[in-house]
Amino acid sequence: MAVQQSPSYFGKLACLFGFLLLFHSGYSTFEHLSYLKAVDGHESGLPTDIVVELLVSVAIFGLGIVLVADNFKEILMETEMAKQSIESLDARPSFYSFNHRGRAVFRNVVLKK
Amino acid sequence: MGAWTVLQERQAMLLDPAIRDWVLLPIMLVMVLVGVVRHQVTVLLNGPPRKADLKSARETKGLQRGSILRAHGNHLPEYAFEARKAYLTEAFEKGTYLKDPKAGNKPKGNVMQDPAYVETMMDGMKKNMMNIVPQTVIMGWINFFFSGFVLIKLPFPLTIRFKSMLQRGIETQDMDVSWVSSLSWYFLNLFGLQSVFTLILGSGHAADAMRDMQAMSTMGMGPAAGPQMSPTGQPQDMHKIFLSEKENIELTEHEWGLNNVETRLLVKYGKLPRSILVDQKKAKAAATSVSGPSTSSLSSSSPAAVAAAAAAAGGKKKGRRQA
Amino acid sequence: MVNAAKVLQDLRASAERKPDVVVRLGKPLVENGAVKKLDADAWLVYEQVAIAALDVGDDALAQRCIQALEQKFPGSARVRRLHGMKLEAEGELIQAGEIYKAILQEDETNILAAKRQVMLLRAMGLPSDAISALVKYLDINYTDFEGWLQLADLYLEQLMYSQAAFCMEEVIMLQPQNHIFHLKYAEILYSQQSIGLALKQFCRVVELCKDHVRGLYGIKLCTSHLLKLSPSKDSTATSQEDLKAIDLLATERLIATYNAASSSTKSVSTKWIENL
Numbered sequence: 001m002a003v004q005q006s007p008s009y010f011g012k013l014a015c016l017f018g019f020l021l022l023f024h025s026g027y028s029t030f031e032h033l034s035y036l037k038a039v040d041g042h043e044s045g046l047p048t049d050i051v052v053e054l055l056v057s058v059a060i061f062g063l064g065i066v067l068v069a070d071n072f073k074e075i076l077m078e079t080e081m082a083k084q085s086i087e088s089l090d091a092r093p094s095f096y097s098f099n100h101r102g103r104a105v106f107r108n109v110v111l112k113k
Numbered sequence: 114m115g116a117w118t119v120l121q122e123r124q125a126m127l128l129d130p131a132i133r134d135w136v137l138l139p140i141m142l143v144m145v146l147v148g149v150v151r152h153q154v155t156v157l158l159n160g161p162p163r164k165a166d167l168k169s170a171r172e173t174k175g176l177q178r179g180s181i182l183r184a185h186g187n188h189l190p191e192y193a194f195e196a197r198k199a200y201l202t203e204a205f206e207k208g209t210y211l212k213d214p215k216a217g218n219k220p221k222g223n224v225m226q227d228p229a230y231v232e233t234m235m236d237g238m239k240k241n242m243m244n245i246v247p248q249t250v251i252m253g254w255i256n257f258f259f260s261g262f263v264l265i266k267l268p269f270p271l272t273i274r275f276k277s278m279l280q281r282g283i284e285t286q287d288m289d290v291s292w293v294s295s296l297s298w299y300f301l302n303l304f305g306l307q308s309v310f311t312l313i314l315g316s317g318h319a320a321d322a323m324r325d326m327q328a329m330s331t332m333g334m335g336p337a338a339g340p341q342m343s344p345t346g347q348p349q350d351m352h353k354i355f356l357s358e359k360e361n362i363e364l365t366e367h368e369w370g371l372n373n374v375e376t377r378l379l380v381k382y383g384k385l386p387r388s389i390l391v392d393q394k395k396a397k398a399a400a401t402s403v404s405g406p407s408t409s410s411l412s413s414s415s416p417a418a419v420a421a422a423a424a425a426a427g428g429k430k431k432g433r434r435q436a
Numbered sequence: 437m438v439n440a441a442k443v444l445q446d447l448r449a450s451a452e453r454k455p456d457v458v459v460r461l462g463k464p465l466v467e468n469g470a471v472k473k474l475d476a477d478a479w480l481v482y483e484q485v486a487i488a489a490l491d492v493g494d495d496a497l498a499q500r501c502i503q504a505l506e507q508k509f510p511g512s513a514r515v516r517r518l519h520g521m522k523l524e525a526e527g528e529l530i531q532a533g534e535i536y537k538a539i540l541q542e543d544e545t546n547i548l549a550a551k552r553q554v555m556l557l558r559a560m561g562l563p564s565d566a567i568s569a570l571v572k573y574l575d576i577n578y579t580d581f582e583g584w585l586q587l588a589d590l591y592l593e594q595l596m597y598s599q600a601a602f603c604m605e606e607v608i609m610l611q612p613q614n615h616i617f618h619l620k621y622a623e624i625l626y627s628q629q630s631i632g633l634a635l636k637q638f639c640r641v642v643e644l645c646k647d648h649v650r651g652l653y654g655i656k657l658c659t660s661h662l663l664k665l666s667p668s669k670d671s672t673a674t675s676q677e678d679l680k681a682i683d684l685l686a687t688e689r690l691i692a693t694y695n696a697a698s699s700s701t702k703s704v705s706t707k708w709i710e711n712l
Contacts, residue, residue, distance in 0.1 A: 037127065081615060082645050084450075089616050091451040094551045095586045098490050098525035099559045106456060107493035165545045167576060174578040181579075185609040190633060193605050371636040375678040378639045381646075382685055 011067030018061025025053040126292065128263070136259055136295060144302045147247050148310050152318045155243050159236075168212040172351060175210030179358040187370045194367045205359035211351055252299065259295035267291045440465060441474055444481055455491035458484055463497055466504075479505060486518055490525040498522055513539050517548045524552075529560055547577065558590070566590060581610040588620070597628045615644035615651070622654055631658050632673045639682065642689075649693055652686045659683035660712045 028050050036042075074080060179201055186194045204210065260282040271279075271290040279293040310318050373393055379385040440461040447454060462485035465471040471478050486501035502522060505515045516535055523532040533556055539549040550573050557566035570587050577583065588603035604621040611617060622637035635658035641651035659679050667676050674682075687709055694705045 077613060078645060081613065082648075084614070084616060085452065086616055086619070086650070087452045088450060089585070089620060090589075091453050092582050092586055093451055093453075093487075094548060094582060095555055096453070096487065096491070096521070097555045097559055098521065099527075100491075102455065102491050103493035103525065106491075167545050170545060171576045174576065178578050181609050185612045188608050188612050189605050193602070371640055372672070374636050374639040374643060375674055375682050378643050379678075379681055379685060381643060382689070384681060384685060 011064050014060055014064030015068055016064075018057050018064050021053060021057030022061060025050050025057055028053070126263070132262070132264060136264055137298065140255065140259070140295065140298060141302055144251065144299070144306060145309065147251060148306060149313065151243055151247055152310070152314050155240070158239055158243070172210050172212045176354065176358055179205065179362050183362060183365045186365065187368055191367055191369055198362055198365070201362055202359050205355040208352055208355065210355065252296070255295050255299050262294070263292045264295045264298050265293060267293060441477065441481070444484060445477065448480060448484055453491070455488035458488035459492050459494060459497070462488065466497065466501060479508065483518065487521065490522060495522070495526065513543065513546055514548060517552055520552055524556060524559060529556060532556055547580070551583070554586070563590060563594060579610060581607050584610070592624070597624055600624050601628065613644065615641045615648060618644065619648070619651060619654070622651075626654065626658065631661050632668070634658050635662065635674060647689055647693055649690065652690050655682060655686040656690070656709065656712045659686065
């Protein structure tokens with residue numbers, strides 16, 4: 001996946017470019033329709049160049065999104081579960097007890113830093 | 114392109130841009146602002162979240178014990194499951210978890226005097242008021258000021274039936290149904306602005322669940338405390354619920370999930386073919402159907418049947434392996 | 437700064453107890469005020485750093501965090517419980533007890549204060565009182581798996597294995613997919629000498645989490661014990677064939693796992709495994 005190496009710049013650029021093209025083609029459509037209304041011609045579908053611009057913008061936008069998106073998470077619950085360490089067994093944050101040696105052991109170490 | 118042409122042969126009307134400036138945008142703006150104000154007022158009216166009642170919480174959690182046992186009991190060995198089953202059936206029967214053990218004797222008529230019940234009713238009514246009042250006001254405002262003209266053209270075609278609803282005030286026969294009045298713009302906004310509100314106000318905003326609740330019942334359901342209510346408004350009889358849960362538990366059979374865990378593990382690592390599991394299942398099904406008619410009790414966990422089934426399954430399993 | 441906040445957030449999510457890391461990362465954040473840039477997370481970080489500071493004995497830092505929280509949320513029960521925890525850490529157990537009792541009088545459903553009371557009783561050296569208080573708490577809040585885990589630990593300290601096994605069963609019912617809880621249950625069963633049952637549970641652990649080394653070791657211990665006994669007549673027990681197959685599998689997986697380790701570790705562990 002060599003393309004993944006620069007997700008920030010190229011991907012974001014592609015997204016931006018795709019969005020601009022999309023916006024431009026939308027605006028062109030609007031202008032085209034108002035022109036037709038002004039000229040009183042009957043609407044015969046969008047001109048080809050607008051359609052092509054639209055499809056190209058979708059393709060570029062799609063490329064950009066794929067590059068910018070995060071890595072996939074695993075489907076199997078097993079792989080997520082495997083990351084759980086056995087430390088989580090003894091953690092129990094609401095049940096912490098403070099009468100342990102850590103208070104004496106760490107006191108001098110931390111304060112001196 | 115042919116079909117496209119046909120579609121476009123609809124009526125083309127030129128609307129005054131002033132309509133867009135002075136009707137379309139203002140209606141939308143007003144609705145957004147009213148929504149925000151309504152949210153804040155609801156928050157103010159509701160006050161701080163009500164404190165949960167200890168006994169009610171215990172009651173609900175007690176009921177959950179039954180459902181959790183039924184759902185996950187297969188992870189426990191049989192003696193553990195049976196012990197819990199016996200304990201829970203006895204507890205539910207005796208009503209150990211009930212909030213108010215003497216409640217069964219109270220006459221059901223004086224429901225209004227139960228303070229918790231009244232509170233829940235008031236809650237529901239408040240929420241409804243907060244919904245109905247702004248809606249009525251805005252609809253009246255729109256009908257008064259913005260009626261009699263066409264506002265927008267919907268981008269999709271509609272059938273004739275919608276004409277009377279969407280074009281109220283503009284009685285023409287030939288106009289396309291896609292041209293609609295301001296009231297329909299109001300309705301569009303009503304449903305469409307939900308996501309905008311979620312964006313502005315965060316996910317817990319007052320207008321959110323309102324939609325469904327309005328359609329449902331006039332009784333709201335309090336987030337924390339209120340006693341359990343059925344939609345008809347009668348306080349439910351918790352004892353009956355406990356009894357039905359008890360019956361569910363009694364009917365549950367225990368099938369230990371770890372009966373063939375060794376085989377499953379070997380299959381998982383590829384030491385044994387997956388077909389072994391299928392064979393085991395078939396053998397067990399055959400064994401229980403053989404011993405089924407001979408047992409008459411509800412639970413199929415009589416020791417003889419279990420031993421016979423396991424022996425049959427074991428025998429079949431060994432047979433396959435040697436083959 | 438962003439990295440520190442991310443690490444703290446991850447630690448909050450995984451609930452691991454690493455006070456040295458938290459204090460090392462959080463102390464500069466708190467002291468130079470950068471924590472305020474985190475907006476809503478800032479108060480969670482204050483709480484996290486306060487608790488970690490109590491763990492390492494840095495009472496001044498804890499006091500600073502608690503004061504910041506108190507300024508923002510005056511009269512909050514959560515802040516008062518932090519204050520109580522600080523008193524506990526300093527050894528003023530009676531005063532801490534007073535605070536918790538006051539919180540519970542105002543609001544009898546306050547979970548945090550009830551839990552602290554249990555730990556207070558344990559810190560005072562009254563384990564049976566702690567156990568009964570926790571049992572009463574769990575009678576009301578059945579679905580709190582943390583509470584059940586703590587009760588299991590309290591029982592284990594008193595060497596009451598069957599009660600601890602009961603608690604672990606409840607935890608497993610509440611979170612059936614978590615292999616760590618199955619592991620603890622298996623180890624309790626092994627300590628109770630129910631080796632057949634323990635073997636099945638260890639198999640379940642490895643089934644839920646492939647190649648879990650501690651589970652594999654558990655399997656090895658159980659199978660080596662069971663293979664020495666004569667075949668049991670109990671039809672629900674594991675057959676001899678299965679035992680041998682599982683034993684072989686466990687050995688193989690363990691050696692495969694240690695393949696990646698350094699050669700000295702590898703040789704020692706391989707020798708030990710094969711001699712089991």
